[in-house]
Structure formats: structure tokens, C-alpha cells
Amino acid sequence: MEVLDRTFFNQDSIVVAKALLGKTLVHEVNGQTIMASIVETEAYMGIEDKAAHSYNGRRTARTEIMYGAPGFAYVFLIYGIHACFNTVTREAGVPQAVLIRAVEPVSGLDSMAHARFGKPYSELTGSQIVGLTNGPGKLCQAMSIDTSDNGTDLCGKRLYIADSDDAEFNIISATRIGIDYAEEAKDYPWRFFIEGNPYVSRIRTP
DNA sequence: GCCGGGATACTCT
DNA sequence: GAGTATCCCGGCA
Numbered sequence: 001m002e003v004l005d006r007t008f009f010n011q012d013s014i015v016v017a018k019a020l021l022g023k024t025l026v027h028e029v030n031g032q033t034i035m036a037s038i039v040e041t042e043a044y045m046g047i048e049d050k051a052a053h054s055y056n057g058r059r060t061a062r063t064e065i066m067y068g069a070p071g072f073a074y075v076f077l078i079y080g081i082h083a084c085f086n087t088v089t090r091e092a093g094v095p096q097a098v099l100i101r102a103v104e105p106v107s108g109l110d111s112m113a114h115a116r117f118g119k120p121y122s123e124l125t126g127s128q129i130v131g132l133t134n135g136p137g138k139l140c141q142a143m144s145i146d147t148s149d150n151g152t153d154l155c156g157k158r159l160y161i162a163d164s165d166d167a168e169f170n171i172i173s174a175t176r177i178g179i180d181y182a183e184e185a186k187d188y189p190w191r192f193f194i195e196g197n198p199y200v201s202r203i204r205t206p
Numbered sequence: 207g208c209c210g211g212g213a214t215a216c217t218c219t
Numbered sequence: 220g221a222g223t224a225t226c227c228c229g230g231c232a
Binding site: 053058060061062076077078079080081147 | 213214215216217218
């Protein structure tokens with residue numbers, strides 16, 4: 001497995017969002033290695049994308065990280081409760097990002113189970129197993145990612161994304177979720193997921 | 207299984 | 220002071 005480098009992230013979010021499917025998100029925390037395979041992403045295309053926090057060049061303390069170099073983490077809190085993990089894409093000055101919407105646990109299963117449900121993986125019910133990481137807020141809780149990870153360099157050794165041996169899968173594209181305010185942009189098919197994977201947050205397009 | 211509502215805190219007007 | 224790139228639980232079928 002090879003850690004993705006900065007040139008990988010220096011592409012349009014749509015390209016990166018598709019390329020990230022099947023890759024492995026790794027978080028080293030408390031001497032534990034938590035790994036999960038990325039199965040669902042969303043592209044946010046910056047200036048021209050009404051759904052993006054950086055739409056029309058909006059630049060504030062929160063969005064500042066997206067205006068910087070590619071390959072850094074953009075983590076923000078939504079609804080006061082849930083963290084959302086994104087990778088910054090494109091060169092400095094072009095504020096694009098890719099939201100990781102769902103992952104499939106690979107290792108560190110007990111850590112994830114404890115973070116989400118306060119018990120070992122072996123005691124989870126069937127719906128709890130799928131519910132570990134099948135949503136943007138859920139995967140952050142399971143992988144111990146929070147707003148203190150905002151601005152972390154993903155080309156480092158603590159929180160990063162590794163290439164995986166190519167498995168065969170079909171990529172489905174669909175409309176994004178939870179952005180009904182974004183007028184025509186809400187209909188753009190900029191959400192991508194692996195066909196048939198049980199950890200995908202929502203199979204149907206709304 | 208499908209609604210409906212509440213939680214909760216940070217960001218921007 | 221309003222809105223938010225969400226999740227969970229309870230009620231009803």
C-alpha cells in the first residue's frame with residue numbers, strides 16, 4: 001500500500017471523488033491503527049457550486065483551509081453535533097473539496113465499536129455493524145476524527161489515505177444529499193459510491 | 207418499514 | 220438570530 005501524494009489531490013474534486021473510491025483511509029490514534037475502505041464520496045466544486053461552503057468565493061476562517069494547498073483535511077461541525085471529513089483538492093487559491101460520506105471498516109474494529117456504541121465489535125447487532133460508518137458523521141465518530149483534525153496534512157503519517165490493490169467494482173453517480181437549499185446545484189450528479197456496498201449511506205437518489 | 211421532530215454548537219448576517 | 224454537506228428515537232403501520 002502506498003500513501004497518496006499531493007499531486008493526487010491536485011485535481012478537480014469530481015476526479016478525486018471517483019478516484020478515492022476503494023482507497024483506504026488510515027488514522028493512527030493512541031497507538032492504534034484504524035483503517036477503513038472508502039465507499040462513498042461527494043465532490044464540492046468551489047466557486048461555481050452553490051452547495052459548497054466556498055461558493056462565489058466565500059472566504060472565512062472556517063473555509064480558509066480550502067483555499068490552501070491540496071491534500072489537507074477540512075473538518076467542520078454540522079448541526080452542532082456531527083463532524084464531516086473532507087480532503088482539500090486543487091492548487092492553492094481554488095477552494096474545492098471532497099466529502100467522505102461512508103467507509104467500510106477494515107481494521108481497528110473494536111476501537112470503532114467502542115467509539116460508536118461503547119462495546120466490543122463482537123457484541124454489535126447487525127444494524128449496528130452497518131451503522132458504524134455508513135454516514136459522514138458516523139465515520140468521523142468511529143475513526144476518532146473531529147474538528148481538532150481540521151488542517152491536518154493528509155500526506156503525513158497520522159491521518160492519511162493509502163492506495164489499495166485494485167478490486168473490481170462499478171461506480172454509481174447520483175445527486176448529493178442534504179443540500180436542498182442549493183437550487184440547481186442540488187441536481188448535479190456529484191455523489192459517487194461503490195455499487196452494492198452495504199455501507200453506502202443511501203442507495204437511492206432522493 | 208416510513209415519517210416527524212429534537213438535539214446541539216458553531217458560523218455567518 | 221437564523222441556518223446547517225446529520226443522526227437517532229419514538230410512534231404508527
